[in-house]
Each structure stands twice: as C-alpha cells, then as structure tokens.
Amino acid sequence: MPRSTIARIDLQALRHNYALAQKLAGSARAMAVVKADGYGHGIRPVALALAEMAPKYAVACLEEALAIRDAGLRQPVVLLQGMHEAGDVRDCSAHDFEPVLHCSTQLNWLAQSESRPEFWLKVNSGMNRLGFRPAELPEVMAAIDAMGARSRLLGFVTHFACADDPASARTAEQTECFVRGTAAWPDLMRSVGNSAAHFLPDQPLFDWSRPGIMLYGGSPSLGKIGPELGLQPVMTLEAPLLSTRIVKAGEAVGYGSAWVAERETLMGMVAIGYGDGYPRHAGTDTPAAVRGQRIRLIGRVSMDMLAVDLTNAPDARPGDAVELWGRTVGVDEVAACANTISYELMTGITARVPREYR
Template sequence: MPRSTTARIDLNALRNNYCTARERAGSAKAMAVVKADGYGHGIAQVASALADVAPKYAVACIEEAAAIRAAGLAQPVVLLQGVHAAGDLADCAQQNFEPVLHGEHQLNWLEQGGHAPDFWLKVNTGMNRLGFRPNELPAVMARLEKIGVGGRLHGFVSHFACADDAESTMTAAQTATFETATAPWPQLLKSVGNSAAHFISGQPLFDWSRPGIMLYGGSPVVGKTGPELGLEPVMTLEAPLITTRVVSAGESVGYGGAWVAQRDTRMGMVAIGYGDGYPRHAGTDTPAAIDGRRIRLIGRVSMDMLAVDLSNAPEAREGDPVELWGRTVGVDEVASCAGTISYELLTGVTSRVPRTSF
C-alpha cells in the first residue's frame, strides 16, 4: 500500500479564484495561465475545471499547449514564450495556438512561408527579458505587412517587473511606455496584466489580463497572503505521521543536530521531504497543522521526512494526516519561512506526490 502523502486539489476554489480575477479585470477578458503543469496542480485537470468559464488559456511553450488539446479542450492557447523552431508555426496554425513573437529569428521564420498562425507581439517596456523595443515596432509592423501576415496579428503584450510591489513606480512607467508604443495601432488588442496587476488600484488591464498565481490561491503581492487578498487555497499538501516519540531535554533531532530539545518534547516524523518538493530551507518554527491545530517543524528537512513538534497536538497518533500547507497553514506562510515564494513551492511538488482532485 502506498504512503498517503498527497496533494489534494480543490477545483471549486480554483474556479472561485478565476471568477475573482475576472471581476477584478473589469472590462478586460481573463486568459487563464496554466503553465508549469497548472502551477503544479495538473494542467489537464486545471484547464478542464476552467473550461466553461475561461475563454482562453496561456502557457509557456507548445508542449504545454499540446497537453491542453490532449485533454480534449478547444479554447485558443497563447504561447507566452513563443515558438522555438520554424516548424512550430504550422503546428500553431493547425492547433489554434497563438504564439507571442518576441525576436528577429521568429520574424525570419514567418518569412519562410507556410500557413501563419494568429499571433501576438511582445513589447519590451523595461523588464528586458523578451520583446521588441518600442522604437523597433514601426519597422516590425511594416515587415509583417510586407510578409502578408499583418492580418494574423491579434495585438501586443508586455510583462510587468515590479507589479507585486505597491511602492514601486516601475509599473506606471511600463504602462505609459506600452501605451505610447502601441498607440499607432489602436485597432489591435493589448495585454499586460499579470496577477499582481489585478490588485493595483486604477491600473489599466486593457483587453486581456493574464491571471496566474492568483488562480491557485497564492499571493502575487509583497506583504500579503492569498486569503488576505480574497483568494482561496487550491492545493492542500498532506502527509502522514509515521512515528511519534518523546525526545528528552538536551537531545537533538535530525541531520546536523540542528534542533536540541530544551525540555522533554513529544515529536513526530512526517512522510514528506525535499524529494517530494517540500522546501529544504523551511526550518524550525515553520508552521504545519494536524486536525486544524497549528504545530511547527523542528530541525532540518530531510529528503523523505521532516520532524514536527507535537506539543500543540497531544492526541496525534501514527497515521494522522499532517497539513504542510492548505487552509490552516497558507502556502505563502511556508514560502516566507523558506525564503522563497509560493510560485516555487506549488510548481516544485514532485511527481512522487499524487494529485487528487475534488
């Protein structure tokens, strides 16, 4: 019988979070970002759960878009990273994938002929990862018309670097740059809004927003948790207690003897570790929960196990499920203790942990 370590996926919470994104997007439509295997929740089940509410999906790459088609879903899929080979353009045209083109090499591929897909152009407004600079757009647009594919262009996208930081002025600057750069083509669509942008008062989201982490209940805003933003946790990561014992005052637990009991302490070992994607850098005092009661980790996280202090759960016994994150302990809390963000924790849960949905 396999261990009962599992990631339980609440699809109703997912749908509720999408509805929150759609409401906060105002007049913009919201494409559901389901890249990285649905942020670790399972791309097929996530996309299927949103199929009757999301008019469009967004992923990073063509293999993720293909997984959506394999799930039997027909909505258009935006490829945020574009395509990586000339032949991918024909596949995009056939499968109704909408690549975001961001470089000279991709324009060269369009010039090679064949049936061009509907596509978007990436505008580099200051993040400096991908995209054409604003002063390059007129030449790019002229080139597209010469190639004869201008009619396939949906519009322009950009991406914010600091939208998670309410104190930053960079989002406003990027927005102004984007508006100026795209103004000569008012008939084309525009998309800039990541999850964090949905929570910036007065921020234009234009025609299409792109909610990602907020769909899964994680916070996109520095200093806030998902529930504080009105978002519901979608993943509950659970693992069983596999033993309990009392360690005497002065005894240590785990590798490096990193935690030493100050008094006789009842503790337990939980069947999950960094081999399952639980963060190794989540140390002593990182919260967990048993039956709705908060407990804490002690010592170092091992590959397959971690230790918890059961002082606050005196009735806990072997076999009891321990919530590592979920509704009692937020994933943003655990991420903060581990010095990272909820995005990394959710996408980092390994294939060793089965996903079950309800």
C-alpha cells in the first residue's frame, strides 16, 4: 500500500475564488492564470474546473498552453512570456494562443511569419523585467503597422511590482505611466491587474484582470492571509502520523539536535519532508494540525519526515492524518514561518505527492 501523504484539491473552493476575483474586477473580465501547473494544483483539472466561468486563460509558455488544448478547452490562452522561438508564432496562430510580445526579437519573428496570431504588447511601466518602455511604443506601433499586423494587436499589458503593499505609491505611479504611455491608442484593450491589484481600493483594472495566486486561496497582500480576504484554501496537504513517543526533558530530536525538550513531551513523526516539497526552512513552531487541533513542528525538517509536538493533541495515534496546510492551518502561515510565500509552497509540492480532486 502507498503511504497516505496527499494533496487534496477542492475544486469548488477554486471556483469560489474565481467568482470573487471576477466580482472584484468589476467591469473588467478576469483571465484565469493557471501557469506553473496550475500553481501546483494540476493545470488540466484546474482549467477544466473553471471552463464554464473563465473566458480566457493565461500561462507562462507554449507547453502550458498546449496542455489546455489537450484538455479539450477552446478558450483563448494568453502566453505571458510570448514566444521563445520563431516557430512558436505558427503554433500560436494554429491554436488561438495570444502571445504577449516584449522585445524586438519577438516582433521580428512575427514580421517573418506567414501566420499572424492575435497578440498583446508588454509595457515596462517600472517592473523592469520585460517589455517596451512607453517612449518606445510609437516606434513599435509603426513597425507593427509596417508589417500589416495592426488588426491582430489586442492591446497592452503591464505588471505591478508592489501591488501587494497597499501603502506603496509604486502601483499608482506604474498605473499613471501605463495610462500615459498607451493613451495614443484608446481603441486597444489594457490589462494590469494581478491578484493583489484586485484588493487595492480605487485601482483601475481596465479591460482584463489576471488573478493568479488568489484563485488557489493564497494571499497576494502583505499582512493578510487568504481567509481574511474572503478566499478559500484549495489545497489541503496531509500526511500520516507514523509514530508517537515520549521525549524526556533534555533529549534532542532530529538532525543537528536542533530542538531539545525542556520538559517531557509527546512527540510524533509525520511522513512528509522536503523531498515532497515541504519547506526545509520551516522550523520549530511552524503550525500543523491533527484531529482538528493545532500543533507545532519541532526541530529540522528531514527529506522524508518531520517531527511535531503533540502536547495539544494527546489523543493522536499513528495513522492519523496530519494537516500541514489547509483549512485549519493556512498556507500563508506556513510560508511566513519558512520565510517565503505561498506561491513557492504550492508550486513546490513534488510529483511524489499525489493530488486528489473533489
């Protein structure tokens, strides 16, 4: 029998979160961001679960877009990184993919291709990763007109650097830069809204928003956890309790003897570790739960196991399911203890952990 370490995926919670994203987007339409294998939840089941709600999907690259087509879905798919080689232009055209072009090389590939997919332009409004600077747009638009591709251009995209921080002025500055840079082409659509932007008061989201982490129940906002924003957890990560024992005062547990009992403690071992994608840097006091009671990790996380303090759950027995994150323990809480973000935790769960969908 396989061990019972598992990631349970609640597709109804996913749909709830998408509905909230669309509500917060107002008059904008929400394209569902399902890149990175649906943020670790499985791109095919995630996309299928949203098929009757989402008018458009967004992914990072061509292979992710093809996975959506392999699932039998026909909605347009936005490729946020655009094309990675010249031949991708033909594939985008054949499959109704909408690449986001961000550099002159991609423009040249488009010009040299006989097929012309609908596409977007990436505007660098201050993130300084990808995109054309606003001052470059007149020249870019002239090149698009010269190749006869203007009718295939859908609009402009930008990405916010600090939307997770409501106190930051950067989002307003980027919005102003984007609006000013694209003002000469009011007939084209605009998209700016990542998950965090949905929760900023008075933030315009224009024509299309792009909810990502919020679809999966993770918080995109500093100082907030998902449930505080009305989001429901989609993934519950569980592993079985392997054993329990009494650790005497003065005894240490695990590698490096990183935790030493100050008093006699009921300790349990759980069948999950960094080999499954659980964060190695989640140390003592990181929350977990068993039988509905919150407990804590103690000592170092090993490749295949971790230790927990069962003082708050004295009735726990080997075989009980331990929740590492889910409805009792939020993934954002665990991320904070591991000095990371929920995005990394969800996408980091390895193939060794099966996904179960309901």
